[in-house]
Amino acid sequence: MATYESLLEQEGATQSVPKSVLRDVASYFHSNEGELFEKSNVTAQIAEELDIEPELAKRAIDNLALDSVDPVVQVPAQSGPHVGVISYRERDYYYTHVDHNDVLGKQKRSVCAACVDENVTLDEVRHYTRSEEEYNREEARLLLAAHYYVSHDTRSIEEIIQEVGIDGATIPDSPTVQSIASIIDIDEIDIHVPVNTGASLLSNSTAGGNILISSANGSDLDITSLSTTGPAGTAPVSNGDGTLSMVTVDATQEKTLAQALINL
Numbered sequence: 001m002a003t004y005e006s007l008l009e010q011e012g013a014t015q016s017v018p019k020s021v022l023r024d025v026a027s028y029f030h031s032n033e034g035e036l037f038e039k040s041n042v043t044a045q046i047a048e049e050l051d052i053e054p055e056l057a058k059r060a061i062d063n064l065a066l067d068s069v070d071p072v073v074q075v076p077a078q079s080g081p082h083v084g085v086i087s088y089r090e091r092d093y094y095y096t097h098v099d100h101n102d103v104l105g106k107q108k109r110s111v112c113a114a115c116v117d118e119n120v121t122l123d124e125v126r127h128y129t130r131s132e133e134e135y136n137r138e139e140a141r142l143l144l145a146a147h148y149y150v151s152h153d154t155r156s157i158e159e160i161i162q163e164v165g166i167d168g169a170t171i172p173d174s175p176t177v178q179s180i181a182s183i184i185d186i187d188e189i190d191i192h193v194p195v196n197t198g199a200s201l202l203s204n205s206t207a208g209g210n211i212l213i214s215s216a217n218g219s220d221l222d223i224t225s226l227s228t229t230g231p232a233g234t235a236p237v238s239n240g241d242g243t244l245s246m247v248t249v250d251a252t253q254e255k256t257l258a259q260a261l262i263n264l
Helices: 004-008 019-030 039-050 054-066 113-118 137-152 157-164 177-181 223-227 251-263
Strands: 072-075 082-085 088-090 094-101 105-112 127-131 231-238 244-250
Touching (some): 019 039, 019 082, 105 113, 127 137, 137 177
Antiparallel strands (some): 088 094
């Protein structure tokens, strides 16, 4: 079983993946949207096509697949894990993709484009995620636009409402995402933020802060063991610089891990 110390002894195990490599690998999957590749095969194929070391290609794919806001997903199958972009679409200030969650299954996720470009960790990135049946495009647009106005716009709330608000709307006492979303006209929203294929946080990795615990990152964590004593397995932990290390997790970390999953 891997530990933090054993990973540090592996040459290059905790090296950051250059942003340019992440972009190139992400672009490969985007150009083949709708196709899921067997992970072991596509790793060698990408390494050859991009002229990079297979280990670097593997780390790039792992980072993209385990990041909760990147369109590249990993789907477990009897024949082995498969990776790729299921579905992806760019909008004016956000992008939407189909995500696969090992527990919840197929989901639709809209992600704030500015958040990805301006923040370091995943818990700082605003996204709207629902099952396909519950996903509402208008609600996603409104909430992400409201978040943008609250966190980025230098104008006063009165000026924002004057431009994009519904006639007769009452100015909220506090500019929260919910209060702004309730009084802006979706047809009047005019936000344009560049969307970069292959989301990459300022930490120079798509795997920034909190990490999803799933088959995509090689975790063997037994969630049921967290309520007992002793080791529950291993899970990926951020080193704070965009890189990951696998560490042994025990029941005393239950609350921290639970909160990390909730934040995502």
